[in-house]
Amino acid sequence: MTASLPAYTFSVAPMLDWTDRHCRVFHRALTRHALLYTEMVTVGAILHGDRARHLDFSALERPLALQLGGSDPAALAECASLAGEWGYSEVNLNCGCPSDRVQNGAFGACLMATPDRVAQAVQAMQAATHLPVTVKHRTGIDDLDTPEHLSRFVGTLADAGVQRITVHARKAWLSGLSPKENREIPPLDYGRVRALKAEFPGLSVILNGGLQNLAQAQQQLEWADGVMLGRAAYQMPYLLAAVDRDIFGAGSVPSRREVLTTFRPYVAEQLGRGEPLHRLLRHTLGLFAGERGARHYKRVISEQAHRPGAGLEVLDLALSGVPDEVLDARA
Structure with a gap:
């Protein structure tokens, strides 16, 4: 692979309570080229809380995406504008988190039930910022777990102007499973994500979920536009040391x-x-x-x-x- 690959070819997943600013600087000591993400930050925390605490980051962390949690188009647009002012590389809308907190606020994975509302939010965000606006979501939720529903959801995003999606290759159960169980119990379905790429060849499709090492990541890059690692990258961070060499073809491996x-x-x-x-x-x-x-x-x-x-x-x-x-x- 060549050094001209975009940052999103390999990224480290946004992980609540884990990928804070200190974690990201540490990860940047391992890989210069991977795209890093903030933890999910709710629009309410940004607009009504300590803005600097939620948005400040070190220049060492770039390229860095801000992941937002919310459903109100106007609030999301205001936060997307702030992301541009703060110097982020992109802004990402979370449509995949299944926690009680997001369910109570009707955002996160809940948004997969309302693709038209997601499209409105995305368009408002795009109008408010020069940054790429991307979406991270599941393959489905609860009983909305058919290929047809996923196709409609992604098609609506594409029609709204989204150019890149990250798909956690599991459905989410909004009742009956904890967030931890939702990361482990629903079976992985890479085939569903691969079918999406075939259906929407002009859309950049990033695969997330269950990848344990760079060999597995490289295998999926034969068809996916990018891969995102989460828990494996956090729990065994030294695997990130080979990302620049093995994925981007640029740089040596630090000890x-x-x-x-x-x-x-x-x-x-x-x-x-x-x-x-x-x-x-x-x-x-x-x-x-x-x-x-x-x-x-x-x-x-x-x-x-x-x-x-x-x-x-x-x-x-x-x-x-x-x-x-x-x-x-x-x-």
Whole structure:
């Protein structure tokens, strides 16, 4: 593959409570080219809460997409405009989250029942920003789980001007399953997503759901325009180190030592601003997954990063139990 591939060819999924700004800077130390996403941010939080807290990010994180949760076209349009002002790379509408919170607000996966409303929202957002407006959704919800309904939903988005969709290749049950169960129990159906690409060849279709490694991702890139990894990228983040080389054909693979050396100045800066160490390092706990020294690293970070005044000496202590050959190995 060539270095001219667009960022969305590989992306890291938006994950609530996980892909915060510290996580994204850490992931950027692993891959320069992948598209990163914020956690889903509701329009209410942005418009009526601490705007800077929800929208600020480090320039290190780009390319970065802001994922919005909401259903009101006017509110979504205002937030899309702010995304452009804040310097995001794109704005994404969540039509796939099945939590009680989004159901109570009639957004997230609930929106798959009202494709015309999603189209209105998308058009309002497009009119308010110069950024690409994209949509992330499921293959269906509850009893609205036929190929015909999915085709109508995506066709409505395409008619509204959406040029790229990300499809979590599972349906969502809005009652009876928790968000965690909705990520695991409904069976994966890559064939349904592949059929969408065949039906809408002019639409960029990104596959999400169940991908565990880059080999699986590359296999799906034989037909999909892009792939999105979620839990695997978070729980085993070192797999991201090979993304630039193996997916984009650009750059070398950093060692784990180099990754943490790159991340370290950001940690120091944030500590100087009063950010607790555990919030910065919790995203690195899986960096040594499956390697010698992993248990020592996790134990030290987990036990000592919460201490008042904890600083980079905790990271140094955690690394002291990891063999050099592990620290300096490259994927």
